Amino acid sequence: MTDGTWITLISLGVTVLFMFGVPVFLVIAYWVLGSSFVLGMTLDNIGAALSDVFTDGFALLAMPLFILTGDLINRSGIARRLSDFAYACLGWLRGGLAMASLGACGLFAAISGSNSATTATIGSMLHPEMTKGGYDARFSAATAAAGGTVGIIIPPSIIFIVYGFLMNLPISDLFVAGIIPGTLMVGGMMLTCWVICMVNGWGHLIPLQMSRVGKTAVGAWLGFFAIGLVLWGIYTGKFSPTEAAGVTVGFCLIVGLVSLPLYRLMGLQGQDRPVAEKRYREMLVVEGFSLTEIPSITMRSAQITGILAPLIAISVVMQQILSLLGAQEVIGEFVRGMGGYHAVLFTSMAIVFVSGMILESLPVTIILAPILAPIAHSVGVEPVHFAVIFLVGASIGFITPPYGLNLYVASGVTGVPYFRLLRYIVAYLGALLAVWMIVALTPELSTMLLPTR
Structure with a gap:
């Protein structure tokens, strides 16, 4: 089988694991390890990348x-x-x-x-x-x-x-x-x-x-x-x-x-x-x-950090592999093909929104930001403004099923079953989407407070 076939099978396998509730960190780690072996990358490369994240990331x-x-x-x-x-x-x-x-x-x-x-x-x-x-x-x-x-x-x-x-x-x-x-x-x-x-x-x-x-x-x-x-x-x-x-x-x-x-x-x-x-x-x-x-x-606090930090590190390695596979070019060409400023902006927002429905904001940011941000910048979107657009969209993912991390947290601390929350979350979701659109179309909301340089 070709490398592409193997990686497709690995991707399907980790998707099944994710659907069965395996933690996102392990899902990404399994995909990274499997893809590394298929592409002939050594484990030393993974170790070096993980080390660089924690030693250089002040x-x-x-x-x-x-x-x-x-x-x-x-x-x-x-x-x-x-x-x-x-x-x-x-x-x-x-x-x-x-x-x-x-x-x-x-x-x-x-x-x-x-x-x-x-x-x-x-x-x-x-x-x-x-x-x-x-x-x-x-x-x-x-x-x-x-x-x-x-x-x-x-x-x-x-x-x-x-x-x-x-x-x-x-x-x-x-x-x-x-x-x-x-x-x-x-x-x-x-x-x-x-x-x-x-x-x-x-x-x-x-x-x-x-x-x-x-x-x-x-x-x-x-x-x-x-x-x-x-x-x-x-x-x-x-x-x-x-x-x-x-x-x-x-x-x-x-x-x-x-x-x-x-x-x-x-x-x-x-x-x-x-x-x-x-x-x-x-x-x-x-x-x-x-x-x-x-x-x-x-x-x-250390337990929460212990969940987030390894996820950041392993996702950086995932970025490297996606780059070798040409995923950034494929997504980039798709987004660029949409047209000018507003078409690229709205397409990027749609990708972030859909991704937020199935992934937590951290992997969404780590995987998609390096792909979408340069494209948005190339059509004239101010980098800090796009960062705000991107992350407001990622935050909305906290209340969008099927993932909706905040829904699980709220269910856990209140005792209200997850699916019973959805009736009233729709209205809040609509309000946040309206604000997201306003923020996207009004760059001054993100930049007016920035100190002059």
């Missing part, structure tokens, strides 16, 4: 640090404070609590940079509150899943780090470029949420009290400070994204360790929740965590 150091940041702010109680602030601002609207959960997703994303962490944290915190407040359990879970999509768009973003590393773009520019599109995504989902809740009459209204807004804003000052610290440092060039991640981890670590003794000193533990919450707001501290909890927090 920017990738920010990834585990931002993952750790998300776990620290969750365990310290900062995430709860941000949620309280969002509800104080939006609770007077029909569906205010659901809208607040979307706002909390945006605020949490501005510190953690992870879609799954955003969905899991906000979903586990606010889903019980929403169901108690009269919201449909399926809608509540779907809202958490949809809100998590902004986790990789609002800076800092783990996937922006990967994209910048692959395409040799300034990660700080990518972070800044994601601010407005990410905010539009949250706004579009909030509008959709409000319409659904108005139609169904969901949500108990609370009066808009500026004193309540002020108290919760002051109570969430640690979260706002962490967000501002990251954005200020990157935007002004005071530190790189990797350094920003280290600074944020240090800040959250200090806050968590200092807050626990204060929390215990005030006697909040063991009290009824209303009494504890009142003193909690007055003293402006979060629960915090102890030194003995740090290993478990770090271990959880």
Whole structure:
């Protein structure tokens, strides 16, 4: 048999493995190993490529640090404070609590940079509150899943780090470029949420009290400070994204360790929740965590990093093999054959959308970005703008079946079966697609905040 036949058989085999639930990393690894043997490539080449990724990829150091940041702010109680602030601002609207959960997703994303962490944290915190407040359990879970999509768009973003590393773009520019599109995504989902809740009459209204807004804003000052610290440092060039991640981890670590003794000193533990919450707001501290909890927090972050890092490395090898096979030329010629600026742009968006339905954003980015980005640039699409277009599309893949990672996460933390989420996820999907189109057709949304050079 020819090499092409063997590789086709290998591809069909790993596709079957993927359909049976084999992890994406193993699916790609099996394909890489099999194709390497067929093409006569040695295992030394694979080892060298993997080594180069981890020894030369300084920017990738920010990834585990931002993952750790998300776990620290969750365990310290900062995430709860941000949620309280969002509800104080939006609770007077029909569906205010659901809208607040979307706002909390945006605020949490501005510190953690992870879609799954955003969905899991906000979903586990606010889903019980929403169901108690009269919201449909399926809608509540779907809202958490949809809100998590902004986790990789609002800076800092783990996937922006990967994209910048692959395409040799300034990660700080990518972070800044994601601010407005990410905010539009949250706004579009909030509008959709409000319409659904108005139609169904969901949500108990609370009066808009500026004193309540002020108290919760002051109570969430640690979260706002962490967000501002990251954005200020990157935007002004005071530190790189990797350094920003280290600074944020240090800040959250200090806050968590200092807050626990204060929390215990005030006697909040063991009290009824209303009494504890009142003193909690007055003293402006979060629960915090102890030194003995740090290993478990770090271990959880390390587990997530241990999943992502090998996937990045093996996907880089996959790129090399696809290049040898001429896949980039085939896809490139197909996209170029579509015509000019808008035809290439929309074709690229369609490819990203379909790929996101069956693959996680990381392999989609690693495999397709090096193919599509140069083609888009050749027809006049600004590289940073295309990065935002590409990654907004990849983020939508988190709620598109059959893969839909956020749907699985939301199902896991809320107990709502996966397929029951789909009824209400369609509306959020439509809102995100509309925002995606607006972002694609309006380059200024991605570039207007970029620092002048």
